[in-house]
Amino acid sequence: QVQLVESGGGVVQPGGSLRLSCAASGFTFNTYGMHWVRQAPGKGLEWVAFIRYDGSKKYYADSVKGRFTISRDNSKNTLYLQMNSLRVEDTAVYYCAKDIVVVGPEAFDIWGQGTMVTVSS
């Protein structure tokens, strides 16, 4: 079945870096755009970033632009989020999600279970 599995979360100090991964299976990964979405503890959902199916286009939320980089390796069916200059306010569960259409960004139809990132000194 279609599945997304995130990994790489953990505890990091402010100013530090972390790289999240999302392993995809059950669908043709290289034909869909992918997103990262996050949710701070007790808060709502926040869209973070999108990457087109071939990596040619990337879009970011203002809150992470210049600090986070989304990328993908279609040969490994894996999505990444490199997070640099982390701030306390980046503390959240990070979800990867598959775009609902071939040419996105549009929305999400499949979500992973999320990985927790805690930024704390």
Next chain:
Amino acid sequence: SYELTQPPSVSVSPGQTARITCSGDALATKYPYWYQQKSGQAPVLVIYEDSKRPSGIPERFSCSNSGTVATLTITGAQVEDEGDYYCYSTDSSGNHRGVFGTGTKVTVL
């Protein structure tokens, strides 16, 4: 900036109709998507492309749109429909950024 506004909470008795609104200027040209999130779980898509339901989503979920307001309706709400609901759309200005609504907590009791 692009915003989508939802009421913080909606409460109904089992079998009643729950209505959740989502308002924002860009909804005049784009239908929102709707997600349900139960406690401790990842969100699940419940409505897409105006009022389509993914496989496995009950018929009691529907959506209507009028101008800049979209309404998710749960007709005959069940206890298992409790959770947080979010609308979602992309910024229509062309910057391709996504925006979630502020979220609505639905209680069925």
